Each structure stands twice: as structure tokens, then as C-alpha cells.
Amino acid sequence: MPKEKRLSLPDAIERFIPDNSRIVMGASLESVIPFAAGHEIMRQGRRDLTLVGPISDILFDQIIGAGCVRKVQAAWVGNVITGSGYNFRRAVESGRLETEDHTNLTVSLALRAAAMGVPFLPTRTALGSDLFRTNPGLKTTTCPFTGDRLTAVAAIQPDVAVLHVQRSDVYGHAHAWGNLGISREACLAAHNIILTAEEIVDPDVITSDPNRVVVPGFRVGAVVHAPWGAHPSPVPGHYNRDHQAFLDYREASKTPKDFTEWKAKWVDGVGSPEDYAELLGRERMAQLAIKEHDYSEPVDYGC
Amino acid sequence: MAAEPTKTAGGDYTLAELMVAAAAREIADGEVVFVGMRLPLLGFLVAKSLHAPEAVGVYELGIIRESLASEPILTMGDLPNLRRSHWLADTADMMALLGRGDVDVSFIGGAQVDRFGNLNTTLIGRPDRIETRLPGSGGACDLACLARRHIIIMAHRKHRFVDRVDYITSPGYGDGGDWRRRVGLARGGPSAVITTLGVLRFEPDTREMVLASVHPGATPETIRDNTGWALRSASDPRTTPPPTAGELAMIRRFDPHQYWTR
Numbered sequence: 001m002p003k004e005k006r007l008s009l010p011d012a013i014e015r016f017i018p019d020n021s022r023i024v025m026g027a028s029l030e031s032v033i034p035f036a037a038g039h040e041i042m043r044q045g046r047r048d049l050t051l052v053g054p055i056s057d058i059l060f061d062q063i064i065g066a067g068c069v070r071k072v073q074a075a076w077v078g079n080v081i082t083g084s085g086y087n088f089r090r091a092v093e094s095g096r097l098e099t100e101d102h103t104n105l106t107v108s109l110a111l112r113a114a115a116m117g118v119p120f121l122p123t124r125t126a127l128g129s130d131l132f133r134t135n136p137g138l139k140t141t142t143c144p145f146t147g148d149r150l151t152a153v154a155a156i157q158p159d160v161a162v163l164h165v166q167r168s169d170v171y172g173h174a175h176a177w178g179n180l181g182i183s184r185e186a187c188l189a190a191h192n193i194i195l196t197a198e199e200i201v202d203p204d205v206i207t208s209d210p211n212r213v214v215v216p217g218f219r220v221g222a223v224v225h226a227p228w229g230a231h232p233s234p235v236p237g238h239y240n241r242d243h244q245a246f247l248d249y250r251e252a253s254k255t256p257k258d259f260t261e262w263k264a265k266w267v268d269g270v271g272s273p274e275d276y277a278e279l280l281g282r283e284r285m286a287q288l289a290i291k292e293h294d295y296s297e298p299v300d301y302g303c
Numbered sequence: 304m305a306a307e308p309t310k311t312a313g314g315d316y317t318l319a320e321l322m323v324a325a326a327a328r329e330i331a332d333g334e335v336v337f338v339g340m341r342l343p344l345l346g347f348l349v350a351k352s353l354h355a356p357e358a359v360g361v362y363e364l365g366i367i368r369e370s371l372a373s374e375p376i377l378t379m380g381d382l383p384n385l386r387r388s389h390w391l392a393d394t395a396d397m398m399a400l401l402g403r404g405d406v407d408v409s410f411i412g413g414a415q416v417d418r419f420g421n422l423n424t425t426l427i428g429r430p431d432r433i434e435t436r437l438p439g440s441g442g443a444c445d446l447a448c449l450a451r452r453h454i455i456i457m458a459h460r461k462h463r464f465v466d467r468v469d470y471i472t473s474p475g476y477g478d479g480g481d482w483r484r485r486v487g488l489a490r491g492g493p494s495a496v497i498t499t500l501g502v503l504r505f506e507p508d509t510r511e512m513v514l515a516s517v518h519p520g521a522t523p524e525t526i527r528d529n530t531g532w533a534l535r536s537a538s539d540p541r542t543t544p545p546p547t548a549g550e551l552a553m554i555r556r557f558d559p560h561q562y563w564t565r
Binding site: 092099105 | 340362363364365366377378379380381382385386387391392393394395398401402425426430433434435436437438439440441442443444445448449470471472473474477482483486487488489562
């Protein structure tokens with residue numbers, strides 16, 4: 001039998017994310033963002049992290065605001081429904097934060113290159129843009145076959161990918177459904193994978209539908225039971241997006257003082273999923289819950 | 304990026320609603336549309352429900368929809384946009400459609416645009432002396448490079464419509480003419496700029512932006528006053544047609560609380 005990998009969230013972060021780590025998070029773009037894991041990183045006061053991601057929404061802004069981050073390699077950092085990420089802005093404008101500007105496609109290719117063990121992958125995106133001026137991982141190159149001008153995207157090798165999924169067994173075999181963003185290449189590229197899961201299930205549940213598995217379980221380092229672990233982002237089959245939380249965060253991050261108060265309440269004051277649920281409140285959780293279930297037809301893997 | 308808060312254009316609709324209607328009309332039936340956030344998202348839904356029922360929506364986070372979502376959404380990742388969609392997959396799969404040339408049209412917003420339609424959503428100032436840091440490209444640079452055409456939607460202000468953007472996040476026509484071909488971009492470029500004052504298009508040879516239509520309530524003079532270079536007009540700029548009753552009904556169906564169109 002494989003090794004059981006179930007850990008508490010504090011233990012998983014403590015063990016797999018030391019200072020100076022390069023972490024890819026928020027790989028599904030607007031959906032299934034691992035907020036609980038990000039908040040634990042903030043509670044543990046990690047320093048000098050490099051964050052890698054596509055659009056990232058407000059999670060990156062929060063971890064940056066907590067002073068954990070030295071560098072961001074991402075396509076977009078902000079608040080999707082309101083615009084600017086104020087902590088990100090403050091950190092960049094004051095020179096505290098280094099950035100490498102990607103696009104959703106180049107960050108995907110950078111991780112895919114690392115996943116395949118090659119130093120770069122070519123693409124036609126970004127040609128003519130100024131991204132080459134603010135990202136040393138992008139260079140123009142000439143195709144050895146056609147002579148075409150191309151963009152070479154250097155591999156990005158993360159230490160850890162943090163992925164939130166609907167269900168996992170204790171060995172790291174997990175089901176995720178919904179849009180996947182750059183989750184697959186993020187996990188294949190990273191040295192280690194932390195899964196946070198809405199549910200911990202029997203291994204038979206996972207093997208009943210192997211097409212639903214997103215990462216090779218043998219490469220997973222830790223499995224964490226984290227119900228509501230992606231709130232306020234949406235998780236198919238579990239809860240809807242909490243738009244109000246994103247609107248509130250805009251106000252709560254406008255000044256460093258506001259952000260400190262927000263963090264004291266929503267991060268520092270939370271020790272467990274139960275604490276978080278209490279803070280959120282039964283009524284709000286009921287509002288966000290799935291109102292009308294819509295199950296897929298089972299498929300037959302029999303022989 | 305959203306247009307800045309908009310004022311009523313006159314009549315029974317807001318300026319944002321006029322812009323959504325103008326965006327919707329840029330989509331032809333059967334086209335494959337790389338759908339962005341905010342007003343463009345609404346524009347796609349309006350087109351799809353009225354004159355372009357066969358349009359296909361491609362969403363960068365890994366969603367393809369050939370039908371409308373059952374409920375209004377604020378972000379592409381909201382669960383109604385996933386439910387009963389036609390493909391849930393990887394961002395790389397959506398980018399492959401872009402890369403091969405399968406995407407007809409896309410939409411983006413920006414903080415700064417210049418006379419050749421280059422768009423900046425990264426920084427104001429210089430990379431070594433940043434005055435204002437903006438969120439960045441997201442997928443905007445990808446669609447500006449790889450879609451068959453794209454449409455820019457933004458607020459029309461002098462500090463936003465500049466002679467030369469501080470930073471090219473999403474390439475338009477560079478410094479004009481055949482610049483795209485010279486830098487290696489095989490196709491595409493902006494076909495229209497829908498602003499809070501009018502609609503602008505690009506001259507076929509020079510690729511310079513010219514005024515094509517003026518929104519009700521605006522004038523060519525106010526548009527020139529709010530543009531940071533000597534903007535030229537098409538020989539006969541028309542008036543942007545106001546949203547029809549049908550378009551307004553759809554806009555209000557998809558943005559029932561006027562989150563984007565107040």
C-alpha cells in the first residue's frame with residue numbers, strides 16, 4: 001500500500017513550504033483558489049516566497065500584504081470584480097516586491113516546460129509587447145525549422161503546487177472537476193504537491209472514475225481536509241462564489257491599517273475550519289451552498 | 304479593466320449599456336468569441352441571445368459554451384457558467400484554439416491606449432520607475448497577439464488616450480503599417496475601440512485610429528479634446544445607434560443588479 005499522506009493544514013505548510021519557497025497557487029484562475037492554505041502561510045509568517053500563478057485574484061494580494069512575498073511571477077494580480085490589488089500596488093510601487101510579467105499562456109508554458117524537463121517552450125504570443133522588458137524569462141528566438149520569429153518562455157520550476165480539490169483519498173489520489181486552468185502543468189512541474197480537499201474519501205471512490213483525477217497521486221506530498229478551503233472562490237459541487245467577500249476585501253485592503261484589521265479577523269483569528277465556519281456564519285454558508293444539484297451520468301469502466 | 308463609472312447617455316439607458324450594445328454588434332453569428340470580463344462578457348451574452356445564436360464562447364480559464372448560462376454571472380468562474388457547458392478543460396486548450404487561429408474575435412479593456420491601438424494594463428511610468436502598478440496582462444496579451452481580431456473597450460479620457468503607451472501589454476499595430484508582420488505576429492490586431500464617447504476604427508494602410516461614430520450626447524470636439532493626439536475622423540462619422548429595446552432587455556437580464564452597467 002502507498003503511504004498515508006494526510007496532514008493537518010499547519011503541519012503541511014510547516015513541512016513543505018519553508019521560507020524562500022517558490023509556490024504555484026490559484027492555478028484554476030477564478031475558481032477553486034486555495035485560500036485556506038494561503039491563509040495558513042500568512043499565519044505562519046513565511047518570508048521571501050516567490051508566488052507563481054495565472055490571474056491569482058485576491059489571494060496573492062493577501063499573501064503579499066502579509067509581507068510573505070519577495071517576488072511574483074504571474075499574469076495578473078488584483079481583484080477580479082473590482083480591479084486593483086492594493087497590497088500588490090503598494091508593494092511594487094515602494095520597490096519591496098519584484099515582479100516578472102507573464103501572460104496566462106506564457107505562465108502555462110513556463111510550467112509545462114518544467115514539467116517536461118526542457119529549458120523553454122516556444123510560442124507566438126507576446127511578440128511586439130513590452131513583457132520582454134519586465135520578464136527575463138521571455139526572449140525572442142528563431143525557429144530552427146521555419147525561421148519564424150518566436151517567443152521562448154523559460155521553464156519555471158516551483159517547489160510546491162498547492163491545489164484545492166473536491167475530494168481526495170489519504171494517499172493523494174484526487175478528483176477535481178470544473179475548469180482546470182493551469183492546474184495540470186502546475187502540479188506536473190512542481191517538486192511537491194499539497195492537496196487541500198473538501199472531502200476525504202475512500203480510495204474506491206477515486207478509482208471508480210480515473211479520468212476525473214488531475215494529478216499523479218504518487219507525486220503528492222500532503223493531503224489536507226479543508227472544507228470551505230477555497231471560500232470565497234467557487235467550488236463546483238460545494239459552494240458558489242461569495243462576491244460580497246471580494247467587494248468587502250476591496251475596502252478592507254485600501255490602506256495598510258484596514259488590511260491589518262481584515263487579516264486579524266479573517267486570518268490570524270482563525271485556527272481551524274470550524275473557526276472559519278463560525279466567522280462566516282450559518283446563514284451566509286447556506287446562501288452560498290449549491291441550491292440545485294446537477295449530477296453527471298455515470299460512465300462505465302467495466303471489462 | 305472596467306470603464307470608469309459612467310453617466311447616463313441620455314434617453315432611457317446608461318452609457319455602459321450603450322457600450323455593451325456596441326460591443327455585441329461587433330460579434331457576427333457563428334463566430335468563435337474569446338470572452339473577457341465585465342462589459343465584454345455582457346456584450347457576448349447579448350449577441351448570443353439576439354443576432355448571433357450560433358456564436359461559441361471560449362473562456363480562458365478553460366470553459367467552452369455554445370449556450371447561455373442559466374443564471375447571470377459576475378465572473379467567468381461562477382458555477383452557472385460551468386454548469387451544462389460544452390467543455391471544461393485546461394487554459395492551455397483554450398490557448399491552443401487561439402494559437403491555431405480558431406478564435407475570430409476577442410475583447411479587452413485597458414488603462415492606456417495609443418493611436419495604433421497598443422494597450423497598457425501593466426504600469427504607468429517606466430519599468431525602472433513605476434508610478435502606478437496595474438494588474439497586468441492576464442490573457443489580454445495572448446488574445447491581442449493570436450485572435451483574428453480584437454475589440455478594445457475603455458473610458459475615453461485624455462490621460463488614457465495617449466500618443467504612445469508607457470508599456471505595451473497587448474500589442475495593437477505597434478508603430479503602424481505592417482508592424483505586426485515585422486515582429487512576427489501572424490494575424491489579428493484591433494478592429495474597433497468602443498469608448499465612453501464614441502467608436503473608433505483603424506485605417507487599413509497606416510493602421511492609425513480614426514473616429515468612426517460619436518455616441519449620442521458627445522461631439523467630435525469633445526472626443527478630440529479627450530484624446531492625447533491629433534485624432535482624425537472618418538470622412539463622415541455617424542452617430543452610434545442607441546441600444547434597442549431588445550438589447551436593453553437582454554443587458555438587464557444578464558446584469559440584473561446593474562453591477563457593470565450602472
